[in-house]
Amino acid sequence: MAEAPEIDVRKFVDALPAITIFVSNDEHYTVKFANAEAGKMLGYTTEDFINNRRYSAYSVVHPDDLDVVDRQAELVATTGGARIARYRLVAVDGGFVPVLDVSRPWIDHGSALGFITVILDLRLAPELTGPSKVFEQ
Secondary structure (H helix, E strand, O other), rough: OOOOOOOOOHHHHOOOEEEEEEEEEOOOOEEEEEHHHHHHHHOOOOOOOOOOOOOOOOOEEHHHHHHHHHHHHHHHHHHHEEEEEEEEEEOOOOOOOEEEEEEEEEEEEEEEEEEEEEEEEEEHOOHHHHOEEEEEO
């Protein structure tokens, strides 16, 4: 059997059919890393998100769902565990994109420095859409 080839991690992450991002635990959720899907799903340029050059992760959340994102971030930061939320993002064309967000904290010396997040586009699975909310245990 042939050995699997070495994987270029960046190419692998960019090929994932989901947004993968790392954001700082600050008031603007400053984007430190975003894969190519972040641009593809919403129509923005991924580079415009890095260090909030033009957009922040928070700036593309539907205005009615900002409280959901804040609640999820609060739970992730305080519990240290992964949390799931459903909310809407705003695409560059102004359309809404329903998403499922799975986030966990990046903890160093007991503090949540940021959030590792995977965001799935629920337009691909309309049966999973519904009201925006944090799925609390």
